[in-house]
Amino acid sequence: MNRKEEPVRVAFVLWAGKNFGGMERRYVRLASHLAERSQVGEIVLLARKGAELNVERHLNRNSGVRVLMYGRDREDDVSVFGGLRDALSLAWMIIGLKKYHIHFCCNPGVISSFFGGFLALRKQKSVSMVDITFALKINWQKKIHANLAVRLFSRIDCLSAEARNILKTIVGGSGGAHYKVAPCSFTDFSQVDISSRRDIDVLMLARFVENKGYDLLNSIKQDMAGLNVHLCGFGALKMDFEGFSIYETDEPLTVLGRTKIFLSLQSTNNYPSQSVLEAMASECAIIATDVGETRRFLDENCAVLIPYDSGALLQAIKKLLSDDDLRKRLGRKARLRVLEEHTVECYANYFKSEILGIDNSCHHRP
Template structure:
């Protein structure tokens, strides 16, 4: 390769048949790659799509990329395979979604591309799988990759021990478009849950805890806002109805969560494996929220006592933490907001991730 020739990078994301909006990885990774030095790198983001999805994804992804980044939509994995073989990218990047990434890896091998697996799934990075087949396929994908870039600090040693011959690096913690996360000077009595409404995110725990302290919430005039979409949405809506708490709980669906977070006082991040580095949690910190998070995985690395609390993943612990936060005096909220926002600026800087990947791709 010519010394001064740009490196051509492509990053692959699969989609499900029903589009629920951009997840954390789909926002964070394109944002980082889009900010790579465009005199040295040409970046393409590739989405495997189903009918009717391209326009929706394009509308969402435009918020996280610049004009130098190319977006490609392809239906069908055979077409993706052919595309990769023809294009011959220098680096092909993909997440650890096991089966759906295998075709991409094969295409990268056949085209002579370097292969980077980005370990972004909490369970996979800890080698926790639903079946032996998943475990086997993950191992195959790792062995066929040139390097693994892991999102979770606590998983690095696990992966290094399991795959001692592989290059394994740690992705710096980054928040996309942090400049848009501006705390409001007038915080409202909002308690927010934001995330994909799927198992493992803690949405049912959130609703159960709200129900347990519903009278305190009503007395103090708080509103609980659920932002996000997913397979559990209809179940959660029914639960809110059955609990008779529709007056204090609103299910917003996929919405502009940053506007809500900038005005909110309290945010809950309740995943059962790891809240680090949930983009919604990082957004809440940057927006000056008091953050209540389950004490799992690497969550302790991003929750400081000056603006948050770590809890056990049960209804009583969450309810007690919410009661404590609701009881804060008015003058404390301004201090919490300033400390949380300052922490985000100091710890979630884009430059760290950009420098990391530029160095990686130059090797």
């Protein structure tokens, strides 16, 4: 829909609390970019209490984005009633945003289906689809909520073609929704912090969950004795890696700037991992599993691609640690590629045109 007559006002809804992932970082940066360049009307960021530090870290204070915090005051209240209070608090705030396009920065599920129904009469609403492991975690309850969300939202913002195809397979067709596929992802290059000391030999920066490749690393951990290996993330997966540094970080770019080798070992697809983009921008040498759409941003010119195999992983790590020139060359080429091909300008053009319905002559589809 073409809306030249008046600026489109946008509200980005973040459901994640203090645990920000790549999706949350991406949308906060998108909000900053759109506001800084006055490309839309007023932009509001609705974030749960507990996320203040992460919002502040990734949002340009001078961008003009209005931040509203909702939800419970106690971060340790993880009960069902606490979640319900958060939802009701958010609903009350959304009621006051009568002429805004509401974009939910979460995958189709319980939250999006609830608010899709709550906003059933509002046409200007959209939801994200970024989780390529969605099908691996699906059950009948999640399938019902995904079907409802797809039917209740006018736009589905898919970060990759594979994410779109996975969702369409789960819900059995379009359900009336308009699926849009982003031409790229992006990161905030201005915050990249490349250190002169690369003291971290190997880094994984991913949620502690299945299908991220921690099983491959576990198989070769005895062969990595003496290396400075860091595992950064959060999640329910038991991390049994004696001698490795295991922690959660709110400053991934600082850690990446100290890293020689970055691992992206997902079992189905590494694209479009925000952490990989940040590693590329930080000139890390990247080892990635050659699965799914990974080659949309990585190939042999800027990374080492391997099968999903622990032996191949160990061999690649040894090769890069023993060859400084190769490691540095891959890092430089990865940074150049991400600076040229995965820009916030390209993503913002897509988002304005395909999700918000604003005419944009510079926009092009992938």
